[in-house]
Amino acid sequence: MIVGLYRAGNSVLHRMRAGVKLVALALFGTLLLSLPSLWLAASALFLVCLAYAVAGFGLHTLLAQIRPLLIVLAILFAAQIWLADLTAAGLSVARLAALVLAAGLVTLTTRTEDLVGAIHATLSPLERFGVDAGKVSLAISLTLRFIPLVSQVVDEVKEAQAARGSRKPVVTLIVPVIIRLLKSADAIAEAIDARS
Amino acid sequence: MMRKVFDPMTTRDIVLIALFAALMAVLGIFPPLTVPLIAVPITAQSLGPMLAGGILGAKRGALSMALFLVLVAVGLPLLSGGRGGLGVFAGPTAGFLFGWIVAAAVIGWLTERSWRSLGPVTAFLNCVIGGIVVLYAIGIPALAFIAGIPLWTALSGSAPFLPGDFVKAAVAALVIVALKRSYPLVEARG
Numbered sequence: 001m002i003v004g005l006y007r008a009g010n011s012v013l014h015r016m017r018a019g020v021k022l023v024a025l026a027l028f029g030t031l032l033l034s035l036p037s038l039w040l041a042a043s044a045l046f047l048v049c050l051a052y053a054v055a056g057f058g059l060h061t062l063l064a065q066i067r068p069l070l071i072v073l074a075i076l077f078a079a080q081i082w083l084a085d086l087t088a089a090g091l092s093v094a095r096l097a098a099l100v101l102a103a104g105l106v107t108l109t110t111r112t113e114d115l116v117g118a119i120h121a122t123l124s125p126l127e128r129f130g131v132d133a134g135k136v137s138l139a140i141s142l143t144l145r146f147i148p149l150v151s152q153v154v155d156e157v158k159e160a161q162a163a164r165g166s167r168k169p170v171v172t173l174i175v176p177v178i179i180r181l182l183k184s185a186d187a188i189a190e191a192i193d194a195r196s
Numbered sequence: 197m198m199r200k201v202f203d204p205m206t207t208r209d210i211v212l213i214a215l216f217a218a219l220m221a222v223l224g225i226f227p228p229l230t231v232p233l234i235a236v237p238i239t240a241q242s243l244g245p246m247l248a249g250g251i252l253g254a255k256r257g258a259l260s261m262a263l264f265l266v267l268v269a270v271g272l273p274l275l276s277g278g279r280g281g282l283g284v285f286a287g288p289t290a291g292f293l294f295g296w297i298v299a300a301a302v303i304g305w306l307t308e309r310s311w312r313s314l315g316p317v318t319a320f321l322n323c324v325i326g327g328i329v330v331l332y333a334i335g336i337p338a339l340a341f342i343a344g345i346p347l348w349t350a351l352s353g354s355a356p357f358l359p360g361d362f363v364k365a366a367v368a369a370l371v372i373v374a375l376k377r378s379y380p381l382v383e384a385r386g
Binding site: 004005006025029065068069072075076079080083088092096099100101102103104106107108110112115116119132135138139140142143144146147149150151154170171174175178179181182185186188189192193 | 204205206207208210211212213214215217218219221222225243247251259263264266267269270271272273277279280281282283284285286287288342343344345346349353367370371374375378379381
């Protein structure tokens with residue numbers, strides 16, 4: 001099964017409700033993007049780093065969040081110095097780093113099922129407009145069960161083709177995989193309808 | 197037209213949407229292909245919006261991409277390279293991620309309208325329009341805005357991905373046409 005990005009803990013941030021964290025993150029992002037000030041961005045970045053410590057995460061976890069972005073940040077910094085000045089370069093790098101780190105912190109401290117619960121709670125008032133929160137939850141849980149199924153079908157088709165000694169282009173792998181999946185989709189849909 | 201959009205979805209529709217969201221996740225597991233002539237790695241994941249739109253049609257295709265992004269947002273590392281969580285939606289490529297929903301919708305819409313005469317060439321053009329033109333038109337301005345760089349810098353930074361995307365559009369077109377013959381799911385319109 002897939003392992004989520006959540007890291008267990010018992011800090012204030014871990015115990016905070018998922019909805020509260022999401023609203024706080026949205027406000028944080030809006031504030032940072034609407035006020036272009038280096039001082040604000042730098043303090044925001046400092047605050048986020050402090051929040052990692054409050055949540056009980058070390059420097060290693062913090063750096064792991066920013067690592068996929070390091071090259072982009074370096075290019076961004078160089079481009080901004082070339083196009084504008086050092087202040088502008090510092091601002092855009094600090095702002096992007098603060099935003100990505102803050103969003104990463106919400107992900108690290110919130111269980112996947114709590115975030116799904118927050119989505120369900122947000123969608124429920126929209127039911128009168130034709131949004132079916134129950135169906136959204138069904139789709140989410142079905143996808144989680146289908147991911148291992150899809151990998152399994154890919155492996156089976158690969159093995160079958162290898163057994164026949166055929167090394168074929170990628171198209172001939174995708175087509176039989178999707179046909180098998182669509183056939184099982186019909187059976188699964190019938191089973192769900194029969195049960196309800 | 198409006199009424200059609202809000203038609204209640206059957207269980208089968210939901211299963212198909214979930215299945216293509218899962219397929220998208222598995223495409224992210226495939227190791228990226230590095231071609232000597234092209235500097236950037238080709239990931240299989242951006243095949244997803246083309247396949248979803250071209251096989252499921254506009255509505256189900258777009259919803260399957262939205263569902264996939266919801267799973268990424270709630271903290272599953274499903275993007276190629278094991279990325280995920282809310283951070284990627286604050287990152288420079290956020291526009292391309294949201295663009296997948298629109299790309300699948302556009303490819304689905306074009307597929308529905310060209311369904312009766314859909315061959316490899318039409319399917320390829322549909323994938324190029326939705327999966328490259330529309331996707332880049334959303335992703336590149338978003339990249340320029342988030343990174344605070346001029347539009348042309350963002351454009352030239354994204355250009356190396358183009359050859360790989362054309363290869364993917366060709367692969368997706370062949371799959372879409374093969375699926376049309378053996379397992380048609382799209383309702384012809386227009």
